[in-house]
Amino acid sequence: xxxxxxxxxxxxxxxxxxxxxxxxxxxxxxxxxxxxxxxxxxxxxxxxxxxxxxxxxxxxxxxxxxxxxxxxxxxxxxxxxxxxxxxxxxxxxxxxxxxxxxxxxxxxxxxxxxxxxxxxxxxxxxxxxxxxxxxxxxxxxxxxxxxxxxxxxxxxxxxxxxxxxxxxxxxxxxxxxxxxxxxxxxxxxxxxxxxxxxxxxxxxxxxxxxxxxxxxxxxxxxxxxxxxxxxxxxxxxxxxxxxxxxxxxxxxxxxxxxxxxxxxxxxxxxxxxxxxxxxxxxxxxxxxxxxxxxxxxxxxxxxxxxxxxxxxxxxxxxxxxxxxxxxxxxxxxxxxxxxxxxxxxxxxxxxxxxxxxxxxxxxxxxxxxxxxxxxxxxxxxxxxxxxxxxxxxxxxxxxxxxxxxxxxxxxxxxxxxxxxxxxxxxxxxxxxxxxxxxxxxxxxxxxx
Numbered sequence: 001x002x003x004x005x006x007x008x009x010x011x012x013x014x015x016x017x018x019x020x021x022x023x024x025x026x027x028x029x030x031x032x033x034x035x036x037x038x039x040x041x042x043x044x045x046x047x048x049x050x051x052x053x054x055x056x057x058x059x060x061x062x063x064x065x066x067x068x069x070x071x072x073x074x075x076x077x078x079x080x081x082x083x084x085x086x087x088x089x090x091x092x093x094x095x096x097x098x099x100x101x102x103x104x105x106x107x108x109x110x111x112x113x114x115x116x117x118x119x120x121x122x123x124x125x126x127x128x129x130x131x132x133x134x135x136x137x138x139x140x141x142x143x144x145x146x147x148x149x150x151x152x153x154x155x156x157x158x159x160x161x162x163x164x165x166x167x168x169x170x171x172x173x174x175x176x177x178x179x180x181x182x183x184x185x186x187x188x189x190x191x192x193x194x195x196x197x198x199x200x201x202x203x204x205x206x207x208x209x210x211x212x213x214x215x216x217x218x219x220x221x222x223x224x225x226x227x228x229x230x231x232x233x234x235x236x237x238x239x240x241x242x243x244x245x246x247x248x249x250x251x252x253x254x255x256x257x258x259x260x261x262x263x264x265x266x267x268x269x270x271x272x273x274x275x276x277x278x279x280x281x282x283x284x285x286x287x288x289x290x291x292x293x294x295x296x297x298x299x300x301x302x303x304x305x306x307x308x309x310x311x312x313x314x315x316x317x318x319x320x321x322x323x324x325x326x327x328x329x330x331x332x333x334x335x336x337x338x339x340x341x342x343x344x345x346x347x348x349x350x351x352x353x354x355x356x357x358x359x360x361x362x363x364x365x366x367x368x369x370x371x372x373x374x375x376x377x378x379x380x381x382x383x384x385x386x387x388x389x390x391x392x393x394x395x396x397x398x399x400x401x402x403x404x405x406x407x408x409x410x411x412x413x414x415x416x417x418x419x420x421x422x423x424x425x426x427x428x429x430x431x432x433x434x435x436x437x438x439x440x441x442x443x444x445x446x447x448x
Contacts, residue, residue, distance in 0.1 A: 007180070011173045016166045023162065027154040035147045042121070042143055043114060049083050050125040050136040057087045057134055058127050061095050085136040095132070106135050116140075179203045183211060195222035240277070247273045282346075282404035294339045294415050299332035299442035302340055306365050309344040317352065323360050327367040332442035339412055340439070343371065346405040347435050351375035354433070369441035374434040380424035388422060409437065416440050 086106050087096040094103065105120050115122045120137040127134075179202045186198050197215040200208060250270040254263050303326045310324045333340075344363070351361040355375030364372040380388075389410035406422070413420040418438045426434035 008170075008173055008177050011177075012166075012170045015169050015173070019165060019169065020162055023158055023165075027151075027158060031147070031151045031154055034150050038146055038150070039143065042138060043123070046083065046114075046121060046123045046136055046138050047125075050085070050123050050134055053085060053136070054087075054125050054127050054132070054134045057096050058132055061087070061132065082142050083136055083138055085134055087132060087134045089133070090131045101137075105137055180207060183207075195219075240281075243273055243277045247277070279404070282408060294336050294412060295334045295440065296336055297334070299334050300337055301330040302333050302335070302337070302369075302439065303327070303331055303365065305337045305340050306344050306363065306371070309341050310348065310363060313345065313348055313352070318358075321352065321358075321360055322348065323362050325362070325364040327365065329367060331365060331367070331369055331439075333369060333439050334442060335416055335440055339416075343409050343412055343437060344373075346409050347371070347373040347437075350405040350435075351433070369439040370436055371439060372434065372436045374426045374432060376432045379431055380433060385422050385424055389420065406435070409435070413437055 084098045084101040084105075086094060086098070086101050086103065088094055092108050097103070105117065106122070107115070107117070112124050112126055115124070119141075120139055121143070122135055122137045124133060124135045126132065182201060183198065183203060190196075190198075195218045197218060198211060200211045200215075203211055247270055250266045250273060253266040254270070257263055257266065306326060307324065310322050314322050348361060348363060351373050352375070354377060355361060356377045359376035362372070362374045364374075366372070389406045391404060391407045406420075410420050412418075417440060421436045423434040423436075424432065426432035
């Protein structure tokens with residue numbers, strides 16, 4: 001039989017089987033001891049019966065007129081006779097016997113004391129210097145019957161005790177392993193991004209080193225990720241000033257030179273530096289999304305944030321390209337407004353950059369706390385759509401974006417427990433692209 005994979009099942013099964021075998025062995029040993037003790041009791045009763053009946057038999061024999069005539073006692077009423085006896089003289093002649101005695105079961109050459117045949121246990125006692133000999137016989141079947149009753153009496157309680165004991169073992173093992181189950185539940189309930197130490201609680205000392213080792217590994221991983229995020233944020237921050245200076249120098253070079261070739265090269269340098277600046281900003285946002293605190297202890301209304309971001313982006317593009325739809329009631333959420341602003345900016349800029357030239361971008365914040373950003377454009381293949389949330393992944397090779405916008409939004413969604421859904425074509429349309437993100441809405445908002 002294949003052992004169960006569960007530690008609880010293995011312990012319960014092994015303890016149950018071991019305890020059952022021990023009980024069966026104890027019951028069998030007890031029955032053997034009791035059978036031997038009962039044999040001694042029966043032998044004592046057999047001997048006492050012979051010693052009590054022999055004087056009476058001698059008196060009866062001596063009081064007869066004709067000593068050679070054997071006599072058989074008549075039963076007063078029908079009953080089961082466990083002891084039968086026979087009295088002989090020195091020559092082996094039967095002088096007296098009980099009513100159910102059969103001479104064939106009494107050997108003629110029996111000595112004094114106990115004897116046993118295949119069917120009976122016998123005891124012989126003599127009197128008058130051996131001239132009168134009494135033998136009392138007991139059927140062995142009577143003893144076997146008592147032995148069987150003892151064994152049954154010992155076995156029947158086990159049929160009840162063993163299932164109850166097995167249930168008690170299962171409950172005891174389950175209670176003993178409850179710290180392990182709590183430790184397992186803590187691990188399974190946390191997300192892949194949660195690298196905090198797992199509470200060890202009251203773990204047994206056999207398992208505590210495993211939990212301590214796991215927590216040390218998590219600490220090292222968390223430190224490594226913190227170092228990576230810190231490096232990305234610091235590098236992006238330190239690059240902003242020199243990049244701004246380099247862009248200014250490229251713009252000055254364009255204004256001072258009259259050579260068209262040099263002016264074009266300066267413009268290309270400026271475009272490259274601006275692209276690098278955007279990547280640095282996105283790296284800072286990604287570091288914030290992966291390492292910063294994204295949820296507050298109190299709720300705020302998300303509508304003003306969405307309006308500010310849409311207005312700020314709208315100043316750099318032709319009027320009317322962003323269509324913002326907000327509910328009339330506040331959208332209360334514990335999401336950090338800065339994090340929500342990063343989400344809005346990345347989704348809107350992504351839609352403007354990759355959408356159809358001159359088309360509108362629909363931004364809808366629903367009353368249920370779902371942000372939907374949709375744009376017109378060609379349908380994106382499903383395999384490409386599945387890769388868009390990866391870092392530095394763009395819809396096409398000639399796209400101008402950094403490939404980090406949707407990755408940043410996906411990182412924030414994972415941290416706040418939201419769900420980012422990408423669709424192409426957009427809902428109820430034959431073309432376009434749509435991104436929707438469910439936001440953590442304050443519980444009181446759901447009752448409004």
